[in-house]
Amino acid sequence: MGWGPNKGRHAVPNMTHGEGVYLFDDKGNKYLDWTSQAVCSNLGHDLPEAVIEAAEYQMRLLPYAYGDIGQPEVRTRMNQLMNEILPGDLRAAVYPSSGSEANEAGIMMARRYTGRQKIISWYRSYHGATSNSSAATGDSRRWLNGDSTPGFVKAFNPFPLFFKPGGQNSTEAEMVESSLVMLEEQILNEGPDNIASIMTESVLGAGGCFVFPEGYMQGIRALCDQYGILMHVDEVMMGFGRTGKMFGFQNYDGVVPDIVTCAKGISSSAVPMSMVACSGEVLDFFEDKSIGWGSTYQGHPVAIAVSYENTKYILQNNIVGRVQAIAPLFESCMQRLVEDHPCIKQYRAIGLFGCLDVQDINGKNPKLQHEAAHDAFFEYKKEFIRQGLVGLHRYPHIHCAPPLSITEDELIDGFERLDRALDVLDEALGFHSNH
Numbered sequence: 001m002g003w004g005p006n007k008g009r010h011a012v013p014n015m016t017h018g019e020g021v022y023l024f025d026d027k028g029n030k031y032l033d034w035t036s037q038a039v040c041s042n043l044g045h046d047l048p049e050a051v052i053e054a055a056e057y058q059m060r061l062l063p064y065a066y067g068d069i070g071q072p073e074v075r076t077r078m079n080q081l082m083n084e085i086l087p088g089d090l091r092a093a094v095y096p097s098s099g100s101e102a103n104e105a106g107i108m109m110a111r112r113y114t115g116r117q118k119i120i121s122w123y124r125s126y127h128g129a130t131s132n133s134s135a136a137t138g139d140s141r142r143w144l145n146g147d148s149t150p151g152f153v154k155a156f157n158p159f160p161l162f163f164k165p166g167g168q169n170s171t172e173a174e175m176v177e178s179s180l181v182m183l184e185e186q187i188l189n190e191g192p193d194n195i196a197s198i199m200t201e202s203v204l205g206a207g208g209c210f211v212f213p214e215g216y217m218q219g220i221r222a223l224c225d226q227y228g229i230l231m232h233v234d235e236v237m238m239g240f241g242r243t244g245k246m247f248g249f250q251n252y253d254g255v256v257p258d259i260v261t262c263a264k265g266i267s268s269s270a271v272p273m274s275m276v277a278c279s280g281e282v283l284d285f286f287e288d289k290s291i292g293w294g295s296t297y298q299g300h301p302v303a304i305a306v307s308y309e310n311t312k313y314i315l316q317n318n319i320v321g322r323v324q325a326i327a328p329l330f331e332s333c334m335q336r337l338v339e340d341h342p343c344i345k346q347y348r349a350i351g352l353f354g355c356l357d358v359q360d361i362n363g364k365n366p367k368l369q370h371e372a373a374h375d376a377f378f379e380y381k382k383e384f385i386r387q388g389l390v391g392l393h394r395y396p397h398i399h400c401a402p403p404l405s406i407t408e409d410e411l412i413d414g415f416e417r418l419d420r421a422l423d424v425l426d427e428a429l430g431f432h433s434n435h
């Protein structure tokens, strides 16, 4: 895909404004935002008044302060609020401007705290586009970085899509066990004393909505404790309510990481903003030391003011509870698409985050038939837009992640539009739909 105005073959509309879950283009078309942009515009496209006022107030009061010279007052309030919502003894530590930077800082902190270099992460993962965060990434976007950033080890997490460790009929419990056994083998072969952190998304986001099965995250926590490795959970996409919990890792009983990185939902992406939180012990370590990462815009007062009010809004309006309440409808609509569309192999969903896996007529990943699949997805994407939807596409997954503020009627309307777009994908992949 190119960077020109039409992004290669995929012409994108010129958006003029937004309202709720909708966006409008310069031709007067109205689109339902099916993936909250990059799973980040969590409150939709018109912000609560308090958020706008906070930005304006902070811009007039003190638009910028460099953290090492003087902290803006709003940062103290933000720290307090974050420390209230973070479980265990997790504490807010740094506020960079993007998810990639937060991961960059989290990786540096793990290395400096442990005095070790290696980072273990998954093949099925995305952690960002800067050098270390891209090297931690497992999906193909990391290839562009080549092997220029040493110290990153990849492991497989226990997820079947077109691959199951332990064989096609293995149960979830067996997969968890074999994945953890393999992981420990890797730790021992890499040398436990060389490994700074194990880095994982709480629920795989771009990689296709994989919720880790029972026992897996607890197993990682135990391996980290056993070998003195820090557990770094990347909440960039799942944090701030997407899964029906404030943080995605709260879906796994008893798991509290040592480092947590957030972005996107912390400000609903109205301003660039992210956060690194860490355990009190790690934070204390850095009391008199640099974390080894910094940027001019970290702790930006306006970004913090917006994120503070955004978080208050999420809490006061019980957005997390709303996500839990609408999740069963979301899931039943996804199930329906699996039943109605032969090109959809299966779905996975948690909260307001879901994924449909597309299959070819042989039940395989259509991407293996590269050119034919490319054309089929191109036809589908055109229909998707014609149906009045906009969203990110990462085939063979079709992500469903509308704003957390979506109503039931809007959600049903969105699924009906998607249903019609999938008729075209069925056809383009050589199936006949069940309609």
Ligand code: PMP
Binding pocket: 038, 098, 099, 100, 101, 103, 126, 127, 128, 129, 201, 205, 206, 234, 235, 236, 237, 263, 264
């Ligand atoms: N981690 C995860 C889990 C993400 O989904 C993303 C972005 N999609 C990032 C990190 C990188 O964040 P950013 O694009 O803000 O740098």
